[in-house]
Every structure is written in structure tokens, then in C-alpha cells.
Amino acid sequence: MTYDVIIVGGSFAGLSAAMQLARARRSVHVIDTGLPRNRFAHSSHGFPGQDGLRPGEINSNLRRELSAYPTVSFSEMAATAVAREMAGFQVSFANGAEIVARRIVLAYGVRDTLPDLPGIYERWGVSVLHCPYCHGYELNQQPVGVLAQGEMAAHQAMLLPDWGPTTLFTQGRLLLSPDQLQAFSHRGVQVEETPITELIGNSPALDSVQLADGREIALAGLFLAPQTTPSCDLADQLDCATANGPTGPYVDVDAMQTTSVPGVFAAGDLASPMPNATLAAAAGVKAGGAAHRSLIFDPDLTSEG
Numbered sequence: 001m002t003y004d005v006i007i008v009g010g011s012f013a014g015l016s017a018a019m020q021l022a023r024a025r026r027s028v029h030v031i032d033t034g035l036p037r038n039r040f041a042h043s044s045h046g047f048p049g050q051d052g053l054r055p056g057e058i059n060s061n062l063r064r065e066l067s068a069y070p071t072v073s074f075s076e077m078a079a080t081a082v083a084r085e086m087a088g089f090q091v092s093f094a095n096g097a098e099i100v101a102r103r104i105v106l107a108y109g110v111r112d113t114l115p116d117l118p119g120i121y122e123r124w125g126v127s128v129l130h131c132p133y134c135h136g137y138e139l140n141q142q143p144v145g146v147l148a149q150g151e152m153a154a155h156q157a158m159l160l161p162d163w164g165p166t167t168l169f170t171q172g173r174l175l176l177s178p179d180q181l182q183a184f185s186h187r188g189v190q191v192e193e194t195p196i197t198e199l200i201g202n203s204p205a206l207d208s209v210q211l212a213d214g215r216e217i218a219l220a221g222l223f224l225a226p227q228t229t230p231s232c233d234l235a236d237q238l239d240c241a242t243a244n245g246p247t248g249p250y251v252d253v254d255a256m257q258t259t260s261v262p263g264v265f266a267a268g269d270l271a272s273p274m275p276n277a278t279l280a281a282a283a284g285v286k287a288g289g290a291a292h293r294s295l296i297f298d299p300d301l302t303s304e305g
């Protein structure tokens with residue numbers, strides 16, 4: 001069969017896109033490997049109506065809601081290739097299976113690369129964090145740090161005093177201007193230039209960081225902006241245009257999540273420089289609606305995209 005829409009990635013963005021299409025009674029197939037970006041966190045915060053639930057619980061709730069719609073189906077495996085074909089798009093799996101659809105929504109998210117520092121990976125999502133709005137509140141105003149990877153660190157350091165006494169660790173990577181130093185001083189941010197060499201504490205909790213000169217600084221949370229890369233290369237295979245965000249490349253889309261390639265829509269972290277579950281879901285809603293409207297108003301994909 002030819003589906004109306006294939007969605008690659010079945011998390012916040014992909015499932016939200018699927019809901020719009022399901023409610024239009026369109027056939028939609030969601031392909032998902034079950035590895036959402038926030039799976040390392042014990043709880044997810046800020047998603048309306050689901051604050052504090054485990055990430056997997058939110059995903060199950062979204063799936064359960066979708067299961068009420070008979071035109072939605074799922075595959076639990078990786079999409080490995082995609083190609084434009086006459087009727088739309090053909091998606092292939094590693095086992096050789098292929099499916100086709102008239103439109104495609106890419107919602108497969110991004111991967112994080114953390115700096116190479118002993119003790120960092122085992123704390124990711126619990127005491128090593130990327131977003132104060134998501135997890136800062138739970139640190140209960142204890143001391144926090146920012147580990148500089150690039151310019152984003154200065155921005156994070158200005159925000160973080162609202163969540164706890166803040167130290168910016170430049171790691172020798174960040175040169176701060178006199179204006180920045182003055183702004184930090186107004187916000188009460190300490191600047192530490194001696195590099196962190198190790199994270200200490202009963203993992204995944206963090207008690208302190210060890211510095212290269214032997215000092216130890218007590219911290220309950222360490223924030224950083226990890227480098228991000230798309231979780232797979234399907235957008236590249238389709239030649240979708242990309243843009244560069246502060247942490248890595250993302251698929252360039254217009255206000256309705258339309259990519260540069262006609263019939264291809266993208267949503268969520270894959271297509272945004274602002275990672276957030278609610279924003280990903282909202283983008284998914286737009287992408288699902290846009291894919292639906294494209295089936296009606298541009299059935300032969302004649303527009304420029």
C-alpha cells in the first residue's frame with residue numbers, strides 16, 4: 001500500500017504530527033527506534049499536563065492516544081534510506097523491507113556529544129544537564145556550574161543564578177570581554193579558569209568537581225551545551241537544506257515546517273536550534289497539518305517546496 005504520510009521518529013514531534021493526520025483519517029505510518037533524546041533523564045519537566053512524568057511515560061501516553069485511530073500504524077526499527085519516487089517517497093529498512101508514502105515527515109531528533117571528561121556520561125540527564133528550565137528547579141538552589149564549550153556558556157551562566165549560586169568554568173576555551181565580566185559580577189557569577197578534570201560523587205548524583213590544581217568545588221549540577229548531530233542522514237539523502245545552530249546543524253524549515261524539498265516536512269529538535277519537548281510537539285502539529293494540506297492543495301508536488 002502507499003501511505004499518505006510516513007513519519008520517521010515517533011517521539012514528541014513525530015507522534016504529534018501523526019495525531020493531526022490520524023484525525024484527518026489519513027493513513028500514516030510511524031517508524032521509531034525508541035531512543036528519544038531525553039531518555040537519560042529520570043523525569044521530564046515543562047510539558048503541559050505531564051510535568052514530572054518519566055520521559056517514557058509521556059511517550060506511552062501519546063502512543064496510547066494514537067492507538068484509538070485506526071489509520072495509524074507503527075514500525076519499531078530504523079529507517080536507513082529514503083528516495084524520491086514517482087508517487088512520493090520510498091523508505092527502506094536494514095532488513096531490506098521498503099514502504100512508500102506520498103509525503104514524509106522527518107522527526108528523528110538529534111544525538112548529543114558530551115565533552116571528554118571522566119564522570120560526565122553517567123551523570124547526563126540527572127546532574128549533568130543541558131537546560132535549566134527543564135531540570136534546574138529540582139537542584140533546589142544548590143551551587144551549580146556551567147562547563148564552557150563555546151559562546152552558549154556565557155548565556156547559560158547569565159541565566160543560572162536564578163536556579164542557584166553559579167560558577168562558570170571557562171576550561172581555557174572562553175575568552176570573556178570586560179563587559180561580560182561586569183555582567184557576571186552583577187549576577188553574582190563566579191568565573192573559574194582552572195579546568196575541571198573530573199566529576200565527583202555517587203553517580204548519577206554530583207557532589208563536586210575536581211580542578212587541575214587539586215582544588216575541589218562543591219556543585220549539585222553542571223550545565224553545558226552539548227554538540228548535536230542529526231540522529232541519521234535521511235534529510236541529507238533527500239538533499240534538504242540545513243542551517244547552523246549554536247550546537248550543530250539542523251534541517252532548515254519555514255514557519256509550517258516545510259523543508260527545501262517538496263513533500264518533505266521536518267519537526268522537533270532535528271529542525272530547530274531550540275531543543276524542547278513542547279516546542280517539538282508544537283512543530284510536529286504544524287508538520288502534520290502541513291503534510292495534510294500538501295496532499296490536498298499540491299497533490300502532484302508541483303510547488304517549489
Ligand SMILES: Cc1cc2nc3c(=O)[nH]c(=O)nc-3n(C[C@H](O)[C@H](O)[C@H](O)COP(=O)(O)OP(=O)(O)OC[C@H]3O[C@@H](n4cnc5c(N)ncnc54)[C@H](O)[C@@H]3O)c2cc1C
Nearest residue numbers: 009011012013034035037038045079109125268269276277
Ligand atoms: C538529558 C535531556 C533531558 C531533557 N529534558 C527535557 C525536559 O525535561 N523538558 C523538555 O521540554 N525537554 C527536555 N529535553 C529536550 C527534549 O528531549 C527534546 O527537545 C525532545 O526529545 C525532542 O523531541 P523530538 O521528537 O524532536 O526528538 P526525540 O524525542 O529525540 O525523538 C526522536 C525519535 O526518533 C527515533 N529515531 C532516530 N533515528 C531514527 C531512524 N533512523 N528510524 C526510526 N526512528 C529513528 C528515536 O529513536 C527517537 O524515538 C531534554 C533533553 C535531554 C538531552
